Amino acid sequence: MKYYKLTILERGQKREETVAAENKMSAINQIKQKLPAHVMVVRAEETSMPLGETLSRMFSSFRKSLASKIPINDKISTIRQIAVMTDAGIAINDTLEDVAENTHNERLREIYTNINNDINAGNTLSDAMEPYTEEFGHVALAMTKLGERTGNISEAYHKLADILENIRDNTAKFKKAIRTPIITLIAMAIAFTILIIVVVPKFKAIFEQFKTELPLPTIILLKLEWLLSNYGIYVLAAIFMIIFLIKFFYNNNEEFKYKMDKLLIHPKFYLINKAVFLSTMHKYNLVFGELVRSGIPVSEALETAIGMVDNSAIKEQLASVNANIGRGMNLAEAFELTGLYENMLLQMIRAGEAGGQLDAMLGKVTQYYEMQFQDLIDNLAAYIEPIMLFFIAGLVLLMALGIFMPMWDLSQAINKQ
DSSP states (O other), X not given: OEEEEEEEEETTEEEEEEEEESSHHHHHHHHHHHSOTTOEEEEEEEEOOOHHHHXXXXXXXXXXXXXXXXXXXXXXXXXXXXXXXXXXXXXXXXHHHXXXXXXXXXXXXXXXXXXXXXXXXXXXXXXXHGGGHHHHOHHHHHHHHHHHHHTOHHXXXXXXXXXXXXXXXXXXXXXXXXXXXXXXXXXXXXXXXXXXXXXXXXXXXXXXXXXXXXXXXHHHHHHHHHXXXXXXXXXXXXXXXXXXXXXXXXXXXXXHHHHHHHHHTSTXXXXXXXXXXXXXXXXXXXXXXXXXXXXXXXXXXXXXXXXXXXXXXXXXXXXXXXXXXXXXXXXXXXXXXXXXXXXHHXXXXXXXXXXXXXXXXXXXXXXXXHHHHHHHHHTHHHHHHHHHHHHHHHHHHHHHHHHHHHHHHHHHHHHHO
């Protein structure tokens, strides 16, 4: 949604109104419906989001960040329960009622109760689940439609639970791998800050007595000590505000999100680009392969799998696949144009298409990305260790030089006398 500033002419007087719309013509048509026939729109130009709307969205985003999301383990548990109960021949409405009663998550209880009410009102399970796509994901809706199409909700939901478990396990491994380096860096930053606030003032009085020019490391330490002692709370608040603003604009501004996502996969971003790329491609190919294996048409499977991609830059490249297939290309050619797949993987997909074993080859492609991602996770500590050592050595060197260099200069001056 974009914002447009419209200049309106009414009885010889001009005034301006700001309208939210998808494009300029939609904004003009939207304002014309609200105004009398004799009023004219003389100009329409795109503008930034109004300050009030920006603040409203920021507070809304802050509230959402405080609100607890549905844990993926709770979702997997209820999906497994639905699969088991429907496999036992229990009616879907009785199943959902039982799941809603037994789940400990209040939000899930509310969702399943609403879905059950919609089904009792005559809607299908997929139609009842569609309003909760954000909570369950696009793949859940696709597997629900598959279960309805094949008449086997149980098998579809078992596969859905397997997909979610795979995504959960990889996410947990990645978080576990980066937890120790992050904690170490934070601990070092806190220790360095304490040293600056506590140790540097002890030498500050001595430094001020020097008539010679202080070396650069000492000047840096004194400036940092002055900043943290006088404005430490404001610096901390500014850091949290910057992080919050980045998250807010990332979640609410498509252009900002695209630039950030493109930056994250840039080759200069050591390790981060590889981790984002491999995790995204693994998730995409996992979902796409499972949907194709389950009998969903390729075009529909591509549309569903693209919904699992969070990175806008990668999503833009993968979005062209379905369009190119519609123009007559085969899957391997469409994937090749994205520039995301290695030649070896393209050959595997090409062989799978030619031999009628596309689902099997997609499974091997998924295994390849999973292997690469697991290798990155397993060796993440070794990759990060040089960066951490460089960071720690830099802090220690700055502290040592900042304190001892003036001492050396002082001792040399005394010796000359």
